[in-house]
Amino acid sequence: MSQATCSRFLDLRALAALEHMRFTTRHRIDGAYSGRHRSRQQGGAGEFVEYREYTGGEDLRRVDWKVFGRTGKAFVRLHQDETNLRCTVAIDASGSMAFRGGNKGAASKLEYAQFLATALSHLIGRSQDQVGLAVLGEGLRQTLAPGSTLPHIRLVQSEVERLRAESARRMATSLNQLFERSSRRGVLLLISDFLMDDLQELIAALRLFRHRGWEVIALHLVHPDEERLPAGTAFRFEGMEADGAVACCPAEIRTAYEQQFATHLGIVRQLTLAIGVDYRLVSTAIPYLQTLQGLLVERTG
Amino acid sequence: MxxxxxxxxxxxxxxxxxxxxxxxxxxxPVLMPLSTIRFVREVLRxxxxxxxxxxxxxxxxxxxxxxxxxxxxxxxxxGEQALVRDAEAGSGVRIILLDASQSMAAVAHGTEGIERARTAAASYLRYRPGLRANLIVAAASARAVFPDASYNLEALRRELSNAKALPERLDTQRAVTLAAEMLSKGSDSQGVRELVVLSDFQRSNWSQVDLSAIPADTRIQFETVREGDTPANLALLRAGVRGRVTQGATAALEVEVGNFSAAACPVTVEVALGDAVFRLGGICPAGRRTTISEEIQWPQSGWQIGEARLVDIADALTADNSRPIAFEVRGKPLFALVTRESAAERLTSSHYLDCALVPDANKDDRASGKIVRIDPQQPDRQTLAAADLIVLDHPGKLPAETVEFVAGLLRRGRASIYVAAEPIDAGNLRSLSNLLGAGLRLPVEFLADATDTERSGLFLTSVRNDTAPFSVLAENAAKITGQLRFAGGLNTRKLTDALEDDVLATYNDGSACLVLSGSDAGSLAVLNADLTRSNFPKTEAFVPIIEELVVRLLSPRTSEPAFVCGESLLVRLPAAGGTGEVLTIRGPTESVAGRSLGELTADATGSVWHWPTPDRVGVYRINREKNTREQDTVMAVAVSIAAEESPLESLPLSTLKDRLAAGRQVQIRSAGASDPSQDDVxxxxxxxxxxxxxxxxxxxxxxxx
Structure with a gap:
């Protein structure tokens, strides 16, 4: 991959520090090709795991005859297959993701997600793993099946770059559509602010993924100005999902708002954890590289 | 406001x-997109x-x-804005009229009225540029601190602080007149004229006040110290004996108690006279005056001096719960018979009178009195002056100095009977009448004309049976008087402005038979008949009628004069006092000594005690020095509080405003009420x-x- 990249969100110089790290998973996964990740299947190749007593019908080629000679009992050698990782990055591209707070020059949540997704796709691509893309809105706005080739990676990154926030108050539908289109198990990395009207339905959709054996990682993006209202005497807040505007004095509702928002965070965390989703709250105030490093380190164990 | x-x-x-x-x-508002607007909206909701x-x-x-x-x-x-405001700017004349009469000492809600008035008045004497003021302390007399309104408010406040209720009644008109004079003096000034009257507006004092003398543009502010109901008060309004008190006889000791409250009240009055103490009790109905009396025998002659007081009474005004008493218990009466007739002769007019005046057989020890014959030409003045009754019968032509002396005695309260039998008596009576002037107003003029037919066979056609002396005849009056026949005497002519009631009996020819008139403090009865030629002395009616006439003459013609504190006191001393004697005035207490107690002046017939402003309640005595050690009381006078001060009822303030103010700017408010302009709201x-x-x-x- 050349230094000149096609995506403005890909900063290879910054990612150089993370080149030695790879996006991995603790679960066994299904992959299309041989890779570095533990496969759900245990075959004759790969790293030896254990012996198991032979049962009728098994392939006799896996019987360890030396052991049979010493013990008189037939044991089968079990080996862990290794396969590649299929990761689908689902990005919430609703209107609320365009929030960049009071500082007009600061990055929006969507841009943060774009940086994160681009960097992650780059790392996954370097690991010969497959990465796909799903853009979530009212419906599934775009989807790219996982792939590991460089053009595919560039395609993913260019699609990420072209992402624009659009008003979308419901997201469960798009996720369901993604589920229907996904035929094989893999890793679903959902980057969202979870500010939608159908949170329960979204959780239900995620539950489907989990039932099918997907590993779901939820990165909950939170902008600092969402956590606490901006300082000032009066603001006229405009909704980002075409949901009107409201004028108020932030000082008067600051505490209640913070409580309300904290409650929302708690609910999202609780709901996702309840269905086995790997939930991670990400503040956009933290550099995305730091966030990414933390995510990779944690997953590497 | x-x-x-x-x-x-x-x-x-x-x-x-x-x-x-x-x-x-x-x-x-700062426009700002917010992704979490749902939470904002929820919180706002x-x-x-x-x-x-x-x-x-x-x-x-x-x-x-x-x-x-x-x-x-x-x-x-x-509240209503004060017409006279202490804080109002601008020049002007302000007169503060402070009622210092006795009723202002009445206590209401624990405070004397004068105290409240002083406090209220002080607020009107605060310094204000251009304000000239004066303070009039009014009681029986009105006293202004300065002759004219002054800028020296400090001095006025000092005088105000010394003001106290005096045992006097308020001469309202005098005070208002003085205030009007002060306000009129300030007419040349350009400022406003203000009159502030602080009083209890006692009905008895203020009902007849006339404010017309006050300049029309004067702001008048009445401030009353009396609020709410009239405080209950009991008062001794009078104490003494009625009529002439004679040694050895009984006389009623009377006290008049006024109950100026809403409920009847049992009262006990303790009268201390010398060493004797008498307790009189009774029930006083509400709002009434009640006379309580007790018949008491007076064994000793002389002046009885003491005090009557209400026992165990707690009321608004304590000063009127006691009252000084002074009256004289007289000895046996002394009759001076001034006649030319000899005592040795019988069947003379003077003899008949002698017998009628002192009817007892033993004339040296007569309980009813003593009679002394006096020669009209050379009268013994000492005896005449000492006599209680002077009887002139056939005196002939009286010397001018004798007539003058008798007139002086009459003026001082002596009683006299003149038997007009001769034409010369008409001249004596005319001289006497001329000397007494307006003091003696006989209802008829006695004429000395000799041309008329001889007066005889006269009988009475008109008799005042209802009054003394003919009232003594009771139901037999008509029968007895019908038998009486008179002769002699003088023709009479009715005077135009005479009092008909002074003619007690009239003859059939229209002439007067018996007339009785007052002469200053004394009385003069004229019996128009020649007793020697009349059958009157020979009838059974003569003695009782003469006796009754004497009793009437000796009895005080009016009730004892009430000497009121603060008002001019003028007492004619008994002629017995003489002119050459040393007389001294003694006050009720030793503390009075050294102060002016008036002055004693002597004239031809005796001395006169004049004190323009008696300022203290009590009994004052005129003593005659017998010798260096002994003193004899010639006269005692009880100076007391005016009874008018005891009813504490106030005049309705609307009356003051509507009737008395006569269209002036008048405001009535409660003294001490906070001035809205000074309000601390x-x-x-x-x-x-x-x-x-x-x-x-x-x-x-x-x-x-």
Missing amino acids: FLHPWAIAVGLAAAALPIAIHLLTKPR QRRARHRLRDFLVLATRTLAVLLIAAAIARPRF WTWLLAACVGCLLSELLLLLSFRS
């Missing part, structure tokens, strides 16, 4: 200030009702605070304003929490 009404307009404008400030300073209430309360407290500040600046004054308004601001703070804190 507001001291600064303009502040109200400013305040109303300022009341809109919080709203205007709110609108003007309402921050322009939850807090909207609370915030609306908070906003309304905050706005209300702020507006109220502004209004309260405006009201405080405007200085609201509740503004301080409370400011306090309320601070309260509003604190409430706002608490509101904000509570809503924040």
